[in-house]
Amino acid sequence: MTLEGTHGLWGDLHVPNATPDQTDFTVIGIPFDGLASARKGAALAPERIRFWSRHVTPFSEDRTRLADLTICDAGDIPITHPARDFERVAHYVANLPAGIPILLGGDHSVTIPIFQGQRQRFANQRLGLLWVDAHPDLCDDFDGSRLSHACVLRRGLEFGIDQQDVCLVGLRSWEEQEIDLIENGHMHVYTARDVSELGMKSVAADVRRIFSRCDAVHVSLDIDCLDPSVAPGTGIPEFGGLTSRDVLTLIQALQGLPLVGLDVVEVAPPLDPSEATVFAALKIIMEFIAVVARSKK
Numbered sequence: 525m526t527l528e529g530t531h532g533l534w535g536d537l538h539v540p541n542a543t544p545d546q547t548d549f550t551v552i553g554i555p556f557d558g559l560a561s562a563r564k565g566a567a568l569a570p571e572r573i574r575f576w577s578r579h580v581t582p583f584s585e586d587r588t589r590l591a592d593l594t595i596c597d598a599g600d601i602p603i604t605h606p607a608r609d610f611e612r613v614a615h616y617v618a619n620l621p622a623g624i625p626i627l628l629g630g631d632h633s634v635t636i637p638i639f640q641g642q643r644q645r646f647a648n649q650r651l652g653l654l655w656v657d658a659h660p661d662l663c664d665d666f667d668g669s670r671l672s673h674a675c676v677l678r679r680g681l682e683f684g685i686d687q688q689d690v691c692l693v694g695l696r697s698w699e700e701q702e703i704d705l706i707e708n709g710h711m712h713v714y715t716a717r718d719v720s721e722l723g724m725k726s727v728a729a730d731v732r733r734i735f736s737r738c739d740a741v742h743v744s745l746d747i748d749c750l751d752p753s754v755a756p757g758t759g760i761p762e763f764g765g766l767t768s769r770d771v772l773t774l775i776q777a778l779q780g781l782p783l784v785g786l787d788v789v790e791v792a793p794p795l796d797p798s799e800a801t802v803f804a805a806l807k808i809i810m811e812f813i814a815v816v817a818r819s820k821k
């Protein structure tokens with residue numbers, strides 16, 4: 525193993541000098557953690573995930589060959605002034621061509637403009653949202669900010685994502701201002717304890733059924749959905765989380781659905797010297813790519 529990597533960028537899937545209209549996926553890093561409420565570090569995730577992407581193989585765990593698919597790694601969109609620069613992210617996402625964006629946070633606030641962009645990109649279509657997270661991020665305002673990483677899904681609903689087309693999986697932590705929407709709203713909620721008691725196969729089958737009526741499905745995955753014993757490198761680790769197998773089962777169950785995007789957020793490399801959290805994110809991304817590869821066959 526050399527320091528440069530055993531493979532090229534993204535396990536050899538990256539095509540140098542390609543543009544997003546020429547590839548199956550577009551990778552975009554958003555290295556920003558200015559709206560994380562507790563521990564920071566997620567701004568360093570895109571660089572570390574890309575670095576280790578040279579050490580993953582172009583196969584999924586079930587030996588799906590990924591080499592037929594292509595990635596354009598479009599680099600990073602820097603955020604210095606969120607109110608202004610989030611507009612750039614939303615505009616970029618809204619105007620992407622047909623391929624599937626894979627967005628690397630950053631704290632979860634970067635998903636606010638991603639939702640905005642996806643809502644515009646699939647205007648007049650039924651856009652489903654799979655939210656995999658320890659937290660629902662449904663606060664209207666947090667620490668004086670409406671762009672906080674605790675307000676992400678609330679903003680997404682305001683952009684016009686229908687509550688009935690939202691599935692939340694892995695939840696286990698709540699703020700007072702979120703309780704009413706969780707208990708009296710119309711979203712589909714599967715807590716981490718539900719997953720433990722029902723089994724992820726059963727939960728994933730529900731999720732598939734709910735999204736089967738959607739025209740497009742975006743996946744937003746906060747790495748803190750995982751139990752901190754397997755992914756400690758995140759701002760707010762929450763005890764009692766999903767297993768790594770749970771998350772893979774959920775991702776793999778998405779096969780055949782009209783997937784239109786993935787964001788992976790809240791990976792904070794400085795908080796996990798083992799970098800297992802970075803590798804968890806990479807595995808999730810590569811298995812997501814494999815789902816698309818199998819759907820194309």
Ligand SMILES: [Mn+2]
Nearest residue numbers: 658659746748
């Ligand atoms: Mn979270």
